Amino acid sequence: MRSEYFTAPVLAGLASLQNHAQQWLVDKAMAWPTQPPLNKIDLHHHFVPDFLAKAIHDAGGDPSGWATPKWSPSSSRMIMKHLGVQTSILSVTAPGPMITKDPAEQAALVRRLNEYAAELRDEDHSAFGFFATLPDITNTSAALAEIAYALDTLKADGVTLFTRYGDGATYLGNPALEPVWKELDRRAVTVFVHPTTPVDKNLVNPYMLGPMIDYPHETTRTAMDMITSGTLKKFPNVKVILSHAGGTLPYLISRLATPLRKVTDVIANWNVGTTHDDALQAFRSFYYDTALSSSPHVLQLLLDSVPHDHIVFGSDFPYAPAPAYPTFLEDLEAFDFTPAMRNKLNFENAQVLISRLGKHMDELK
Template sequence: MAIRLAPISPLGSLRRQAFMKNSSITTTILSITAPGASVLHGEGGRQLARKANNYAAALRDENPDRYGFFAALPSLLDLEGCLDEIRHSLDILKADGITLFTRYGSENLYLGNVAFAPIWQELNQRHAVVFIHPTHAVDTNLASPSLPQPMIDYPHETTRTAMDLVLSGTKRRFPNCKVILSHGGGTMPYLATRVANLVKGTPMGKTTLQPSEIIEDCKSFYFDLALCGSHHTMRLLLDFASHDRILYGSDFLYAGEEGIRSFSHDLDSFPMDETLRNKIYFLNARALLPRFSPT
């Protein structure tokens, strides 16, 4: 079962089906990657999100055991539009979760910003699954032409928004939200202890949380394995995260089938017992999304 597999588009449908068959994937969760519906502003963004979600729901309804979807939202700066789409997607369309991006607008408005508190409140009230996918930083200048943003900047953006959610107290105030971080949590599992130790007794970080609380909240996320199934990454993630919160992911089709298969091969060859392997490959996802559990 892939917690994240393919973009919502007619173009990707045949390739998605072929990839699922060749990769022995039985269930796909569809989502839209950045910039999503927020590429348009105002009413345009609202209409695009609604159209995408209705289309995804129709695909799901054709084969509900095989497909699910994380609903798209307009820009979070359109507060009323987002709240309306959350209600429509979760209450009417019965989406499996909601997709958010790491940052919104032309400034550094990451997901722990106080402006987004009403959105987290709405999601918390519904015990929603929230899938966070990175988008570009405010500064889009590349370090090198060989390093396009998705290669290293996107994982760093995931780290920024995850730590913003933790240090702002947002993650702790809305504990019913089951938040999935893309790409193994970016660099957050590697840097969490650094952050926790540096905020103690230094002016570097402004938070009321104790170091142990910071680590606890960092570990409370779910982590998908899209493009990060290498052995050294798995060792770090298994040491850091609860084994119940690690989920298989592919990043099809944007990453390219050859790259995805390389990471899948690494994951398949990583030494772990069958109980843990089954949890990561499908049991954890079924627990998170219980409608896919066998009756």
Template structure:
């Protein structure tokens, strides 16, 4: 079987884990920080038929505390990702971490990562300190990412508001956070103004495929844009299947997304391997598992088989 290409798998380098804990971050998104190593990742990938993983940091990303060390956190993580990809060619790639809401530092790190480090793309949190993707303040970064024809994984963060007792953020808030970012990106016409950026929405786009018509009518009411055009823009995102390839969600996603725009994701290690196995039960489509990713990431067209 041709191995899966996993566009939503996380890395937790030990220096980053120590830095999180030093800032009191022990359970990002409500999930305890799991153990991780490259060797453990490869063992899991072999068991799950994953040929290649494009790894990334997850929330809270580089911006810890007051953000004073964001640039150094991002640089250290990105150089680690580049070393990991170079040490295991074909098995790993990486999405670079940037420094939003610090736009200037994010632009500098994007140039370094996409140029000097040959990152496969970048990961951006849906909101950075309460400012959502699509906000005009981020347009200078979008311009740079457009110049690089960058792939951007949009990953949820904790909502800019109090959590609800008994409902961990990863369970429901993450889906809303991604949906908010997608709405704001479309409302501010980012995909059309910066057409070379390819956005991947994590977790099947949160609520986007199921609420798209409602979202489109709302944007029509606020902007006057043709609802059909707005719907086409929503469907033009890429979507990963992390924790989302259930028999209820996957058909809805495939009915909504543009053909070729659904990609495999595991969300390991924050999704424990039993959860990966569970959702892989329904992730048996060759295009989703590897074909669509090979088209999106040309360097992976000759990726090894598992």
């Protein structure tokens, strides 16, 4: 039957049933590995309140082609228990508030998202924190205003930036965004970078939706933009987390850096905007989360490529397919980490990025 035949309470009831069905599938129908210790800090954990889901629906849906999942605080708590997560730092994923183009509507949606996240955090500081949502940061004044409110009034744990803004190729190394980076640097903010759709949103085929490979490639593109534009060198106080193990950056960084060993710094800067040493220093300054990225070969590449205190746990809940959570957890728990390295990944590295959680280190051990 068509939805207009149902009353609002009936529709709300149906949505609740759908949410419970999704939770049951993840909770009961999946073969979970042995329960791990409850000590992880999840730095890649999304929240999707009903008013955000409605805004995305009203705008025609997620431009990536991905369905907006049902979410509730209870569903987050359920998955946290299975994954061994004590604290999740909530964030809004793409398309986020940029789903609406009207600046006033976008600002109102951003403020509502941040205040909602702060309420969840205030209800249980040990279970939730949040990375603040920002409006389109090409609107400098609006972005700076929300940074101030989110950090000073709401006490957010950091901010979320998307890999690209606007209708063109405005990635995070673009000079137009430097006023925002300058403020984030002044405040020494932790920045969680999440991918969004590329400029070309045409699907190769109906199965290859944006998050499958476009998202990791977009993370690589914006990271390379920051490296070659010197963004991280200009703003060294910002700690930047890259989603999904940095996309393809750990695999491709040598494509940029290795040839630069054979040229002078002057020639390197003239041709590609960076030097061999600066490129590798920037690459190693990023933090890398394990969301959908804990397969053995990916973990080994990270361990071989980046500082061990720059690898953090992430789940990508609730946007991953349901089977992803137990399978990636299984790989993570089976990997041959030393006990010290496992503690670093599970919680110690995150405690450096989220300072208020550092005092709980003894509890997590």
